[in-house]
Every structure is written in C-alpha cells, then in structure tokens.
Amino acid sequence: MGEHGAVAGEVRLTVDELAARAGVTVRTVRFYGTRGLLPPPELGPRRVGLYGAAHLDRLELIEELQRQGLTLAAIERYLARLPQDSTPLDLAIHRALVASWTPEAAEELGRAQLERRAGRGLSEEQVERLVAMGALERTGDPEVFRVDPGLLPLGVRVLDVPIPLETLLAARAVVLEHSRATARELQRLFRETVWKPYRESEPAPAELARMKVLTDHIQPMVAQALVTAFQRSLREELGEAVLDTASPDHGE
Secondary structure: OOOOOOOOOOOOOOOHHHHHOOOOOOOHHHHHHOOOOOOEEEOOOOHHHOOOOHHHHHHHHHHHHHOOOHHHHHHHHHHOOOOOOOHHHHHHHHHHHHHHOOOOOOOOOOOOOHHHHHOOOOOOOHHHHHOOOOEEEEOOOOOOEEEOOOOHHHHHOOOOOOOOOOHHHHHHHHHHHHHHHHHHHHHHHHHHHHHHHHHOOOOOOOHHHHHHHHHHHHHHHHHHHHHHHHHHHHHEEEEEEEEHHHHOOOOO
C-alpha cells in the first residue's frame, strides 16, 4: 500500500500517503507541521520526508480535537498534557474515546476506498473483525461499508493482535455498558451541580449560549481524563496479573 522502507511492522509514509490515510489534505499536514502540532518527518532516500505511525495517530487526534471545536492553542495545550511516553496506540485510544463524545457522521466507502483509508488490504475475516469492533457496518451492497472514522484507525491496529472474534464482541459490550453508565453519571452530576444552579440564576440568553459553548469545549478535557485514568487502571491490572503469574505459589 505504498509504505516506503517499512520493516518489521514499521510504517513509513510520504506526506501524500499520510494525508490519504488520515483523510485530510497535504496542505493541512504541512500547516500542522509549521505550527509544531506535528513532529517533523524523518528524511529518507533523496531527502523525501517520511512519516511513521506516531505521526499518523497524532494527526488523527489533532483532527478529532478540531472537530470537537478546540482552537489550535487549546489543541497545543491538550497535546502538551499527554504523557511523554505516549505510544502510537495510546494516541489512537485517545482519539477514539474523544470521538465518542460526539460521534462523527459515518462515511460510506467502497472496498478500494476503505482499504486505502486503512492502509492495507482487508480479507473477509478482517472485515468481520472490524464489524465486531464497531469500526464498520455492512450495507445492502457487500462492497460498500459504513465506516466510523473515529474507530477505524484503532480497529486496524488491533487486526494483527491474536484476539478471538468472540472476545472482541464481549469486550465491546463491556466498554459500551460501562461507558454509557459513566456518561449518564457525568451528565447527571453536571446537570445538578452546574446547569441547574446556573439556570436558576436567570442568566441572559447570550450567557446561556456562551455556557453551552463552554460546555462543549469541556468534553474533550473530560475525555482525556477518562482515557488517562483508564490506561493507568489497565496498566495496574496488567501489572498485578503479571505479579500473580510470577508468584512462587502460582499454579501449585
């Protein structure tokens, strides 16, 4: 799929390929680079700039934050708060969960367009796995798919992980159940402690509109806090599992 110098799973993309994978223009990629939002590319043969997985996931996260209404200055602050050791997968998770606050309109793509966006060919079994993860939906045409732009990049990364299809379906059900419960509780908390007192103070219509805008801008920050907390909890759980496995009493 046009990946240059890729070895051992590395991704090396030209600026045109990076833009196509992220669904943006080359001009947008270069603009983010001049603003310092995107790290400079590595120089490959003939001094061609080559981008990796970290560039792709960072670009997709920036685009999602833009769609959420954040200014470039706010995006710079958001990115600065990310852990220094954030991996491309960490960035993909951030993007997917930020997108979940305001789901994007699904795109309908043909097979060729889908594979170009995914950056790889897709077998029927891989398509089925992406459907199980919620990244794709089938349509009446077997060669046309309804794509969730927020979940597709993360879903493509998971394709090569040897996870049974049944596990993917069960994991998605767990995430949906708990994320909806969290969203309901946060909505209740914000309604009771912020919106209700504010409305009871009888603000002017213009102030209400401003409050709505501020509320929309808070969503990505809350999403980042949830992602960070989830990643920390998951690492702690995995660490405890490793310790349990390494315990001398384990398995006796």
